[in-house]
Amino acid sequence: MLSSKKWIGAFLQESRISDLVLYFRSKIWVVRGAKLSHGSYVVIDWTGLRAAAAEAAKRAYAPYSRLRVGAAGLTADGRVVTGCNVENASFGLTLCAECGLVSALHATAPSPPPGPPGPALVAVAVVAGDGDALLPCGRCRQLLLEAGGAALLVDTAGGPVPLGELLPAAFDGADLSARRGPG
Amino acid sequence: MLSSKKWIGAFLQESRISDLVLYFRSKIWVVRGAKLSHGSYVVIDWTGLRAAAAEAAKRAYAPYSRLRVGAAGLTADGRVVTGCNVENASFGLTLCAECGLVSALHATAPSPPPGPPGPALVAVAVVAGDGDALLPCGRCRQLLLEAGGAALLVDTAGGPVPLGELLPAAFDGADLSARRGPG
Amino acid sequence: MLSSKKWIGAFLQESRISDLVLYFRSKIWVVRGAKLSHGSYVVIDWTGLRAAAAEAAKRAYAPYSRLRVGAAGLTADGRVVTGCNVENASFGLTLCAECGLVSALHATAPSPPPGPPGPALVAVAVVAGDGDALLPCGRCRQLLLEAGGAALLVDTAGGPVPLGELLPAAFDGADLSARRGPG
Amino acid sequence: MLSSKKWIGAFLQESRISDLVLYFRSKIWVVRGAKLSHGSYVVIDWTGLRAAAAEAAKRAYAPYSRLRVGAAGLTADGRVVTGCNVENASFGLTLCAECGLVSALHATAPSPPPGPPGPALVAVAVVAGDGDALLPCGRCRQLLLEAGGAALLVDTAGGPVPLGELLPAAFDGADLSARRGPG
Numbered sequence: 112m113l114s115s116k117k118w119i120g121a122f123l124q125e126s127r128i129s130d131l132v133l134y135f136r137s138k139i140w141v142v143r144g145a146k147l148s149h150g151s152y153v154v155i156d157w158t159g160l161r162a163a164a165a166e167a168a169k170r171a172y173a174p175y176s177r178l179r180v181g182a183a184g185l186t187a188d189g190r191v192v193t194g195c196n197v198e199n200a201s202f203g204l205t206l207c208a209e210c211g212l213v214s215a216l217h218a219t220a221p222s223p224p225p226g227p228p229g230p231a232l233v234a235v236a237v238v239a240g241d242g243d244a245l246l247p248c249g250r251c252r253q254l255l256l257e258a259g260g261a262a263l264l265v266d267t268a269g270g271p272v273p274l275g276e277l278l279p280a281a282f283d284g285a286d287l288s289a290r291r292g293p294g
Numbered sequence: 295m296l297s298s299k300k301w302i303g304a305f306l307q308e309s310r311i312s313d314l315v316l317y318f319r320s321k322i323w324v325v326r327g328a329k330l331s332h333g334s335y336v337v338i339d340w341t342g343l344r345a346a347a348a349e350a351a352k353r354a355y356a357p358y359s360r361l362r363v364g365a366a367g368l369t370a371d372g373r374v375v376t377g378c379n380v381e382n383a384s385f386g387l388t389l390c391a392e393c394g395l396v397s398a399l400h401a402t403a404p405s406p407p408p409g410p411p412g413p414a415l416v417a418v419a420v421v422a423g424d425g426d427a428l429l430p431c432g433r434c435r436q437l438l439l440e441a442g443g444a445a446l447l448v449d450t451a452g453g454p455v456p457l458g459e460l461l462p463a464a465f466d467g468a469d470l471s472a473r474r475g476p477g
Numbered sequence: 478m479l480s481s482k483k484w485i486g487a488f489l490q491e492s493r494i495s496d497l498v499l500y501f502r503s504k505i506w507v508v509r510g511a512k513l514s515h516g517s518y519v520v521i522d523w524t525g526l527r528a529a530a531a532e533a534a535k536r537a538y539a540p541y542s543r544l545r546v547g548a549a550g551l552t553a554d555g556r557v558v559t560g561c562n563v564e565n566a567s568f569g570l571t572l573c574a575e576c577g578l579v580s581a582l583h584a585t586a587p588s589p590p591p592g593p594p595g596p597a598l599v600a601v602a603v604v605a606g607d608g609d610a611l612l613p614c615g616r617c618r619q620l621l622l623e624a625g626g627a628a629l630l631v632d633t634a635g636g637p638v639p640l641g642e643l644l645p646a647a648f649d650g651a652d653l654s655a656r657r658g659p660g
Numbered sequence: 661m662l663s664s665k666k667w668i669g670a671f672l673q674e675s676r677i678s679d680l681v682l683y684f685r686s687k688i689w690v691v692r693g694a695k696l697s698h699g700s701y702v703v704i705d706w707t708g709l710r711a712a713a714a715e716a717a718k719r720a721y722a723p724y725s726r727l728r729v730g731a732a733g734l735t736a737d738g739r740v741v742t743g744c745n746v747e748n749a750s751f752g753l754t755l756c757a758e759c760g761l762v763s764a765l766h767a768t769a770p771s772p773p774p775g776p777p778g779p780a781l782v783a784v785a786v787v788a789g790d791g792d793a794l795l796p797c798g799r800c801r802q803l804l805l806e807a808g809g810a811a812l813l814v815d816t817a818g819g820p821v822p823l824g825e826l827l828p829a830a831f832d833g834a835d836l837s838a839r840r841g842p843g
Contacts, residue, residue, distance in 0.1 A: 172766045175542070175836075176568055177474040195767045198568060199806050200833040201614035202542055203576070204799055205569035206759055211767050214760030217721045218744045239473040248465040248567035249436030250753055256432070257748050267463065277463060280450065282431040284749040287724075290422040291360040355583045358653075358725070359751055378584045382623050383650040384797035385725055385747060386754035387616055393572055393752070394580030400538045401561045401577050431750035433570055440565050467566040470541075543840040605839040614831040615805070619798030633829065646816065646826060648797040656788040657726040 145233045145264060147187055153233055155185055157266060160236040161244075163193055167208065168240050171195040175202065179240030182208035184216065184232045184259075192216045208237060209251035213258050232259030236266040244268045252278040328416045328447060330370055336416055338368055340449060343419040344427075346376055350391065351423050354378040358385065362423030365391035367399065367415045367442075375399045391420060392434035396441050415442030419449040427451045435461040511599045511630060513553055519599055521551055523632060526602040527610075529559055533574065534606050537561040541568065545606030548574035550582065550598045550625075558582045574603060575617035579624050598625030602632040610634045618644040694782045694813060696736055702782055704734055706815060709785040710793075712742055716757065717789050720744040724751065728789030731757035733765065733781045733808075741765045757786060758800035762807050781808030785815040793817045801827040 144152040160183045168181030173196055180196040194211020216231060235255060239245040244266050247255065252274065255263055261275030275281075327335040343366045351364030356379055363379040377394020399414060418438060422428040427449050430438065435457065438446055444458030458464075511519055526549045534547030539562055546562040560577020582597060601621060605611040610632050613621065618640065621629055627641030641647075694702055709732045717730030722745055729745040743760020765780060784804060788794040793815050796804065801823065804812055810824030824830075 167767050170766050170769050173475075174833075176470060177476070178470055179475055193767055194763050197763055197766050197803075199803060200836045201573065201616065201802055201831060202564060202568045203571035203573055204614065204616055204802055205571070206755075206763050206803075207567065207569055210569070210755055210759065211763030214743050214746055214755050214763050215767070217719050217746050218716055218742055218760050218764070220719050239469075240475045241473060243473075245469065245473065246463050246465045248570065249432035249434070249439070249461055250567065250570055251432070252461075253432030253750055253753055254746075254748060254755075277461075278432055278435075279462070280429050280460060282429045282750060284723075286422075286428065287359060287361055287749045290424060290426075290428065292356075292362055292423045293360070350584050353583050353586050357650075376584055377580050380579055380583050380620075380624075381751060382620060383653045384619055384648060384756065384799065385751045386756055386759070387619055387797065387799055388752035388754070389572075389576055389580050389620075390750065390752055393576060394584050397560050397563055397572050397577030397580050398584070400536050400563050401533050401559055401581070403536050431753065433750065433753055436567055436570055437563075437565060437572075441563075465567060467540075470566045539841075542836060543842070544836055545841055605835075606841045607839060609839075611835065611839065612829055612831045615798035615800070615802030615827055617798070618827075622798070643829060644798055644801075644826075645828070646795055648795045652788075652794065653725060653727055656790060656792075656794065658722075658728055658789045659726070 145262075147233070153185065153187065153189065155234045155264065155271075157234070157236065157271065160185060160191070160234060161238060161242075161266065163191055164208075164236045164238040165242050167193040167195045167211075168238055168242075169195075171208070171240070172197045174198060175200070175205075180208040180237065180245060182212040182235060182237045184212050184235040186216065186231050187233050188221075188231075190219070190221075192219060207248060207251050209235070209247050209254055213254045216258055232263050234264040234266070234271065235259070247277070249278075253281070256281055256283060328445075330416070336368065336370060336372065338417040338447065338454075340417070340419065340454065343368060343374070343417060344421060344425075344449065346374055347391075347419045347421040348425050350376040350378045350394075351421055351425075352378075354391070354423070355380045357381060358383070358388075363391040363420065363428060365395040365418060365420045367395050367418040369399065369414050370416050371404075371414075373402070373404075375402060390431060390434050392418070392430050392437055396437045399441055415446050417447040417449070417454065418442070430460070432461075436464070439464055439466060511628075513599070519551065519553060519555065521600040521630065521637075523600070523602065523637065526551060526557070526600060527604060527608075527632065529557055530574075530602045530604040531608050533559040533561045533577075534604055534608075535561075537574070537606070538563045540564060541566070541571075546574040546603065546611060548578040548601060548603045550578050550601040552582065552597050553599050554587075554597075556585070556587075558585060573614060573617050575601070575613050575620055579620045582624055598629050600630040600632070600637065601625070613643070615644075619647070622647055622649065694811075696782070702734070702736060702738065704783045704813065704820075706783070706785065706820065709734060709740070709783060710787060710791075710815065712740055713757075713785045713787040714791050716742040716744045717787055717791075718744075720757070720789070721746045723747060724749070724754075729757040729786065729794060731761040731784060731786045733761050733784040735765065735780050736782050737770075737780075739768070739770075741768060756797060756800050758784070758796050758803055762803045765807055781812050783813040783815070783820065784808070796826070798827075802830070805830055805832060 163183035164181040168179045171179035183193045192215040194208045196208045197206045263274040264271040346366035347364040351362045354362035366376045375398040377391045379391045380389045446457040447454040529549035530547040534545045537545035541564045549559045558581040560574045562574045563572045629640040630637040712732035713730040717728045720728035732742045741764040743757045745757045746755045812823040813820040
């Protein structure tokens with residue numbers, strides 16, 4: 112469904128645009144190119160990501176809130192990972208859809224990373240059971256930050272925005288390293 | 295330590311300023327008036343809040359990260375509540391300092407609330423063991439949102455900012471009510 | 478309300494019993510002596526602990542589950558700490574009553590601990606809004622384990638039981654130390 | 661890798677044994693038959709589950725604790741789902757391996773469940789990076805309980821045990837239903 116078609120990436124890079132609407136076999140594909148840290152482009156099929164998130168939302172286990180949520184993310188190496196919310200009778204143990212997505216991001220990696228992993232998520236769509244975009248809660252913004260960095264694009268009702276705009280001035284690993292005590 | 299001295303509130307309201315620096319017995323008190331939803335003012339003694347947070351940080355149980363954190367919050371009824379981080383061998387069960395603060399906000403309320411509680415926190419200072427401000431993680435921004443709303447002032451290295459600026463376009467209870475499914 | 482009345486402790490130690498029912502001013506106090514690791518006794522006023530937990534439950538913020546929970550714990554140095562559950566629109570960020578209790582255990586300690594803290598909780602009562610005992614969820618058993626060890630007494634409908642019976646073969650800090658990798 | 665070979669199930673049922681050691685192409689497969697609630701048997705290939713958990717542990721994101729953990733579970737319909745721990749700079753947001761497993765259990769279900777889902781997990785193996793069994797923390801026991809019930813088999817260094825023995829007298833959805841207040 113998703114692909115990192117090189118010619119589209121090159122075209123986007125050349126043309127300095129980042130959005131592209133494709134008509135293919137009477138379906139509309141809204142694609143967007145995200146510039147990766149290593150300079151290449153990956154094409155984000157937002158329509159496909161939203162559909163994958165909606166499909167995941169159908170599998171949500173949400174007997175307590177009845178708010179079904181699904182999430183789908185595109186990785187820098189072109190994989191799509193998904194998650195749905197899984198609630199618990201002890202409400203505080205509930206796993207959001209983005210928790211599942213971040214878990215799957217690592218657990219389903221094709222091979223164990225050789226060194227410390229860099230940000231791997233490029234784009235994320237989160238939808239409720241009604242099929243429309245739902246904004247991640249604070250916890251999940253923090254989880255996504257560690258998985259994709261501030262440049263990770265998050266879908267919203269008004270279109271994709273960088274995660275850095277949803278979690279500005281974020282606490283992160285640098286704080287942890289710099290501010291910890293001697294022992 | 296903290297108080298909602300009426301004459302200061304009235305003065306701030308009259309003079310249309312929101313900050314005031316007091317020199318009292320050779321100590322500097324930086325106060326700021328937060329307009330409450332019911333129209334009156336409460337004076338925020340940021341120096342005192344930061345000191346309370348620093349004192350709480352000394353009680354942190356942080357054997358795994360060695361990052362001691364303390365938090366202190368001022369309530370609309372003039373109480374100061376505090377918390378420190380409490381870590382766990384199962385890292386994911388760690389309670390941040392703001393978790394403790396929000397728990398104390400409710401558990402130490404002078405009397406059980408008669409109806410559905412409105413936002414009760416007015417100002418929060420969070421400091422690391424080094425005594426300087428530390429930004430709340432995403433989870434804690436969400437916890438503070440439910441405890442104080444988007445107008446809650448959060449101390450930062452650059453001075454207090456409304457929580458709404460640290461967690462813009464937030465997921466909240468309205469999303470939960472409006473987007474849940476039929477059953 | 479609670480106290481470590483030395484003569485009762487001495488009596489319990491001498492008489493080798495661990496329970497005592499006191500009738501005082503027409504009120505019944507069920508007390509139990511818990512042997513601390515340093516050899517002395519602390520008297521557990523279970524009636525008082527349950528009452529403190531019930532009082533905390535009244536302050537619960539539980540608009541989503543409507544399950545109000547309160548917890549009260551006795552520390553080795555004779556303090557009583559309490560907590561109530563605090564829910565969140567993002568269900569997974571909900572803090573159980575025991576979370577608040579464990580936070581308060583540390584944040585309200587009379588002075589910062591000089592070294593690594595040992596188990597500090599001796600007895601815990603958890604009640605629902607109906608006033609009867611409620612068993613802690615798995616997360617909270619793990620939190621209590623780190624705060625009080627396997628000998629911590631937890632109140633149940635059938636009377637107090639050691640935490641070790643509620644979380645047998647527990648994961649703990651020793652696993653973390655022994656099983657972690659090189660880097 | 662795993663399968664619900666009918667003849668083995670029938671054999672186990674006939675012979676009233678629940679364990680079977682198979683020698684096949686010079687490899688040893690320890691299998692165990694778990695009786696499902698609907699009366700049939702599923703064969704648990706513990707060797708395979710442990711191997712899947714160890715493979716997942718290699719994908720763990722554990723830069724803070726350096727304790728890599730992997731989990732693999734067998735579902736009643738014969739699928740194997742896995743998870744690894746995913747840590748976060750905000751320690752309390754860490755997802756254990758079992759969190760990922762439970763998320764995957766739902767998110768990767770072949771089709772959305774038509775009604776309220778019954779317990780779906782039958783057996784779980786959790787291993788640390790050293791390849792040996794690791795006991796789930798309290799949170800994860802609670803998550804597994806909602807995903808598989810008290811009869812779910814959990815691998816330990818001494819062999820599989822029912823989850824009910826690791827989380828006795830558990831808080832569960834029945835408590836939530838029966839003990840919640842009027843509103």
